[in-house]
């Protein structure tokens with residue numbers, strides 16, 4: 001199974017994915033987190049933040065996830081993943097892909113600003129440190145219309161979000177296994 005997260009920088013993707021991984025490990029269920037930030041240092045080092053590069057980034061993360069998930073590893077793709085088209089591409093290309101929207105309003109993210117990116121994007125035009133393509137400020141984010149799970153991280157605590165995603169994964173995995181068993185017994 002592949003869980004593709006999407007959500008703005010600072011929305012809580014890494015925090016939730018890491019906690020879900022820990023919780024699952026305690027139950028003996030391995031989860032691999034395929035994190036955009038992390039892969040951009042290695043496999044996706046050549047990519048920037050244009051629409052083409054962001055889509056290519058997601059395609060590569062999706063490919064890695066597909067290789068692991070066909071050996072039974074549950075994968076969480078933790079990336080901003082801002083475009084509908086490439087999210088749909090992954091859903092169509094691979095089996096058992098679920099889309100989870102980690103949602104937080106921009107005003108709250110500007111207040112959190114854990115990496116200082118929002119401050120830089122909001123600098124006046126022409127400022128040498130201004131970030132010109134930060135998702136949600138001056139670059140698009142296409143909110144998924146029908147995500148399989150929608151978590152509002154400004155309204156729910158970290159532990160509630162973690163429990164909801166964990167529960168969702170367990171339920172989806174059970175459904176997937178039941179349907180494989182039905183197919184196998186036909």
Ligand SMILES: Nc1ncnc2c1ncn2[C@@H]1O[C@H](COP(=O)(O)OS(=O)(=O)O)[C@@H](OP(=O)(O)O)[C@H]1O
Pocket residue numbers: 008009010014035036037040049053054055057058078079080081082115131132133134135139
């Ligand atoms: N311009 C711009 N826009 C968005 N994000 C930026 C940008 N510049 C750097 N960063 C940092 O890169 C992380 C996002 O990488 P992703 O691979 O998740 O992005 S994408 O899915 O390809 O859109 C993102 O990580 P997260 O904060 O964990 O989301 C940022 O730390």
Ligand SMILES: Nc1ncnc2c1ncn2[C@@H]1O[C@H](COP(=O)(O)OP(=O)(O)O)[C@@H](O)[C@H]1O
Pocket residue numbers: 007008009010011012013014015016112114152153154156157158159161
């Ligand atoms: N309900 C919540 N879920 C996840 N993170 C939250 C929540 N409420 C507050 N936060 C905080 O928001 C920040 C999210 O950062 P991070 O997980 O790195 O986001 P992202 O990976 O989406 O960029 C962390 O400082 C975290 O403690």
